[in-house]
Amino acid sequence: MFDELTGNSRVKGVLERMLVADRLPGAMLFTGEEGIGKKLFALEIARALNCRTPKDMEACGVCSSCVRIRKLNYPTRDDADEWTQIIWTDHPDVGLVVAPRRVLRVEQMRQIEKEANYRPFEGKARVFLIDEADKLNDASANALLKVLEEPPRTSHLILITARPAMLLPTILSRCQMIRFSPLTPAEIEKYLIKNDTDVKTARLRARAAGGSMGRALSGDLITFTSQRKAMLKVLNALVLSNDRAQLLRSAEQLNEAQYKDEFEERLDVLETLIRDAWMLSLGVDTSRIVNEDLSAELKEIAQKIDPGRAGDWILQIEDLREQLIVNVNRKVTTDSLFLVMAGDVAATKRPKVR
Numbered sequence: 001m002f003d004e005l006t007g008n009s010r011v012k013g014v015l016e017r018m019l020v021a022d023r024l025p026g027a028m029l030f031t032g033e034e035g036i037g038k039k040l041f042a043l044e045i046a047r048a049l050n051c052r053t054p055k056d057m058e059a060c061g062v063c064s065s066c067v068r069i070r071k072l073n074y075p076t077r078d079d080a081d082e083w084t085q086i087i088w089t090d091h092p093d094v095g096l097v098v099a100p101r102r103v104l105r106v107e108q109m110r111q112i113e114k115e116a117n118y119r120p121f122e123g124k125a126r127v128f129l130i131d132e133a134d135k136l137n138d139a140s141a142n143a144l145l146k147v148l149e150e151p152p153r154t155s156h157l158i159l160i161t162a163r164p165a166m167l168l169p170t171i172l173s174r175c176q177m178i179r180f181s182p183l184t185p186a187e188i189e190k191y192l193i194k195n196d197t198d199v200k201t202a203r204l205r206a207r208a209a210g211g212s213m214g215r216a217l218s219g220d221l222i223t224f225t226s227q228r229k230a231m232l233k234v235l236n237a238l239v240l241s242n243d244r245a246q247l248l249r250s251a252e253q254l255n256e257a258q259y260k261d262e263f264e265e266r267l268d269v270l271e272t273l274i275r276d277a278w279m280l281s282l283g284v285d286t287s288r289i290v291n292e293d294l295s296a297e298l299k300e301i302a303q304k305i306d307p308g309r310a311g312d313w314i315l316q317i318e319d320l321r322e323q324l325i326v327n328v329n330r331k332v333t334t335d336s337l338f339l340v341m342a343g344d345v346a347a348t349k350r351p352k353v354r
């Protein structure tokens with residue numbers, strides 16, 4: 001039933017081979033942008049493991065186990081206590097935890113440890129999803145390490161994150177990492193049309209979604225479009241106009257109160273733009289880039305971009321994300337990020353705090 005999931009055919013192949021060979025790791029880390037199906041793939045694994053009538057180790061999709069695993073019972077109320085429990089599917093062996101107030105807590109990891117040690121109640125394997133794994137703090141990460149070190153053979157943990165750089169090395173080293181790619185506009189378009197969006201709207205949404213099905217479906221394309229416009233200015237200033245004043249204006253805008261909650265999203269968008277320009281500079285076809293609708297602008301940038309520097313920029317952005325965890329002054333850090341990217345200031349690689 002992996003067929004029914006959109007995109008990431010390489011990942012499908014990898015997971016199918018692991019399942020068929022009965023070599024699915026006890027701990028996996030699914031990485032890749034928001035809204036590209038990481039959680040759906042994780043649930044599909046849970047179904048494959050627990051399906052009553054599997055075919056070649058793939059879930060049938062229709063038996064009672066398959067049907068019940070599809071449904072996650074998110075709490076309906078804003079009650080913090082409920083959100084800090086394991087959120088079960090309708091199947092007693094499959095559940096997930098999320099970060100209620102932007103932190104995954106120690107108690108949640110202890111619950112997972114306890115549950116993972118039980119044998120499956122009904123199916124063949126217990127599967128636990130840890131969503132937003134980048135929201136583990138030191139204490140909860142340490143609590144999780146205990147299970148990750150030796151997960152019982154019948155339990156599987158799948159950590160999910162769009163920001164793997166924020167995870168402790170000790171966690172990273174214990175998980176098999178599976179990287180998901182952004183979806184192509186064609187993949188998103190096909191899905192939208194299949195789900196009753198008219199062809200014209202589907203085309204538009206797919207092209208402006210920046211590789212994220214979540215964004216194409218949620219419809220908040222206006223915010224996204226303005227974020228992308230702002231970040232394209234940064235890339236233009238870096239590559240084409242060499243405009244320091246623009247860079248500082250952009251840094252300032254990133255820190256304006258009204259965009260406070262969008263800070264990380266904007267950095268994500270900037271990264272996809274850099275990657276696209278970089279790919280175009282290497283001769284990759286426009287149908288394979290994320291921001292296909294901006295291909296004219298990105299091609300112009302691609303002609304001037306230095307691929308080595310583009311790689312550095314992405315590392316520098318990741319570095320900024322790490323620094324932000326330790327309460328550094330965001331304004332100062334963002335200013336200096338853009339100046340480092342412009343090559344005015346040497347990158348100061350600060351020692352890792354954790």
Ligand SMILES: [Zn+2]
Pocket residue numbers: 050051052053054059060061062063064065066
């Ligand atoms: Zn089934």
